[in-house]
Amino acid sequence: MLTNKLKLLSLTAFASATCALTITTGSAAFAQSADNFPDRTLSYVITVPPGGAADFVGRSLAQSLSQEVGQPVVVDNRAGASGTVATAYVARAKPDGYTILQGAISTHGIGPYFFDNLSYDPFKDFMSLGLIAEFPLILAVRADLPVNSVEELIALARKDPGAIKFASAGVGSAPHLTAEILMNETGIDMLHVPYKGSAPAVRELMGGEVDIMFDGLPSLSSGLSSGHLRPIAAVSNQRNAAYPDLPTFPELGFPKMVASLYYIPMVPAQTPTPIVDKLSAALTASMKDSDAQRQLEKGGAHLIFTTPENTQQYILDDFDRWGPVIKGAGIETKR
Numbered sequence: 001m002l003t004n005k006l007k008l009l010s011l012t013a014f015a016s017a018t019c020a021l022t023i024t025t026g027s028a029a030f031a032q033s034a035d036n037f038p039d040r041t042l043s044y045v046i047t048v049p050p051g052g053a054a055d056f057v058g059r060s061l062a063q064s065l066s067q068e069v070g071q072p073v074v075v076d077n078r079a080g081a082s083g084t085v086a087t088a089y090v091a092r093a094k095p096d097g098y099t100i101l102q103g104a105i106s107t108h109g110i111g112p113y114f115f116d117n118l119s120y121d122p123f124k125d126f127m128s129l130g131l132i133a134e135f136p137l138i139l140a141v142r143a144d145l146p147v148n149s150v151e152e153l154i155a156l157a158r159k160d161p162g163a164i165k166f167a168s169a170g171v172g173s174a175p176h177l178t179a180e181i182l183m184n185e186t187g188i189d190m191l192h193v194p195y196k197g198s199a200p201a202v203r204e205l206m207g208g209e210v211d212i213m214f215d216g217l218p219s220l221s222s223g224l225s226s227g228h229l230r231p232i233a234a235v236s237n238q239r240n241a242a243y244p245d246l247p248t249f250p251e252l253g254f255p256k257m258v259a260s261l262y263y264i265p266m267v268p269a270q271t272p273t274p275i276v277d278k279l280s281a282a283l284t285a286s287m288k289d290s291d292a293q294r295q296l297e298k299g300g301a302h303l304i305f306t307t308p309e310n311t312q313q314y315i316l317d318d319f320d321r322w323g324p325v326i327k328g329a330g331i332e333t334k335r
Contacts, residue, residue, distance in 0.1 A: 034274030041072045043099045044265075045090050047083035047107060052199065053218035056299065057133050057263045058102045060292045061283070068286035073100075083107040084115060091120035095268035097275040101126065103264045105174055109318045113326055114172055116334035123319075126266040128311035130280040131287065132304040133296060134260040135216035136236030137178055138246070140229040145211050150233050150252050153212070157188035164190045167201040167210040172331055175201075175214040177322060178235055178259045180329040185254055205229065216261045217242055217300025235259045242300050260302075262318070264311055280308055 042065070046058040059075055066073040078086035083106045093099035103126065105111075112122045139150070147153045157164050168176035171194045183190060193210050195201035198219040205213050206228040213220070214235060223229035234240045234248045235257050249257030265283060267276060284305050287293045293303055306314075326333055 034272065034278055037097055037275050037278055038069055038071045040098070041074055042066075042069070042097075043076050044073050044102065045076045045078055045086050045100065046102045047079065047086040047104060048077065049079045050077055053135060053216055053261065053299075054102065054104060054263060056218060057296065057301065060296055061102070061131075061133070061263075061265060061287070064286035064290060064292040065279075065283055068282045082111055082115070084111070084118065087122065088119050090266075091125045091268060093268055095270035095272075097267055097271050097279055099267070100129070100279070101266050103128070103266045103315070105260075105262050105318065108264075108315050109262070110172055110174060110177065110322050110326075112319065113323065113333040123312075123316065125269050127269045127271060127276055128308050128315065129265040129267065129276065129283055130306050130308045130311050131265060131283045132306070132311060132314060133263045134302040134304060135218065135262070135300050136234060136238075136240060136258075136260045136302065137175065137214045138217060138220060138234055138240060138243070138300075139212065139214050139232045139249075140205070140220050140224065141212045141232055142205055142208050142210070143228055143230050144208065145230075147212075147232065148230070150247075150249070150254075153232065154186050154188055157186075157190055161189040162191050164212065165193050165210040166190050167205050167213040168192065168194050169198040169201055169215070169219075170194050170196060172326065174259055174261055177325050177329065178214040178257070179212075181256055181259070181325060182254070184325075184328055185256055202229075214259070221299075236302075238302070240300060241297055264315065276308055 044058060044062040046055055048054045062073040062075050078089055083104060087101060087107045090099055090101035108122050141147050147156055166179045176192060176194065179190065195204065198215050201213060202219055202223055204210050206223045220229060224231060231243055231246050233252065234246050236248055237250055237258055239248055240246055287303060288305060296303060
């Protein structure tokens with residue numbers, strides 16, 4: 001019996017030593033991997049086709065990151081199914097930091113309410129990299145609409161319920177849901193006209209087929225600069241840098257009227273922490289006080305530099321916020 005106990009103790013000691021060696025070796029390997037990272041080309045996956053705000057942001061971030069890490073960062077546009085094609089692709093990628101997804105409100109903020117049977121978990125399967133590019137929405141109207149303020153818009157809508165037509169990038173999009181918040185807050189009734197994306201919606205707004213639209217500055221800029229559209233108010237707590245004289249909805253007494261499109265670089269959740277931290281630091285260093293940051297801000301972006309953990313919380317908070325809005329609008333969801 002004693003001999004057996006001694007054998008058991010010996011085996012236990014051996015197993016403990018082996019386990020400790022394995023952990024130490026694994027930690028050393030991760031550390032070495034992070035030290036050498038990156039030593040080859042990285043892929044930056046965008047959920048939309050070339051062109052548009054998301055592509056503009058992605059290419060700016062990819063170029064800046066490439067200059068910081070000393071390796072090419074190749075943009076990979078994988079459009080389809082409201083971003084789920086690209087998101088699924090990155091979720092299946094090797095978690096080594098070489099494949100980065102540009103997450104967005106469509107993939108992590110609002111989209112999860114409208115898709116079931118996804119091959120990935122939009123929250124558990126990704127780790128954010130601590131940088132958020134926000135594009136606060138702006139309310140714009142067609143130039144010949146007799147409205148020059150939010151107050152005048154509300155008065156016109158009350159005078160003729162349902163007559164004002166608002167465009168959006170699609171049912172359940174941020175521009176659509178923002179208009180739903182306005183109707184809920186003011187009691188007005190407007191007619192929703194959804195399009196397949198912002199570009200056709202803006203074209204129809206400029207052509208006078210619809211009356212108003214909420215969207216980010218990159219989508220509205222051509223109409224605003226040409227005079228076909230007129231900005232009325234910013235859907236944010238801070239005034240838009242491109243239109244500093246434009247009042248914000250909170251200033252006008254509508255504190256719930258705050259909404260942004262956002263873009264967040266992220267990697268598969270199992271990516272080693274040292275590599276996540278290295279990518280996060282590189283993104284921050286490449287963007288702060290840079291030409292890329294100034295270019296994005298000129299396009300209406302607000303960059304938030306934070307930690308990966310805080311960015312994860314930002315995503316979860318935004319997702320929770322849209323649930324009641326969607327439910328209140330009576331939109332059918334999969335959750």
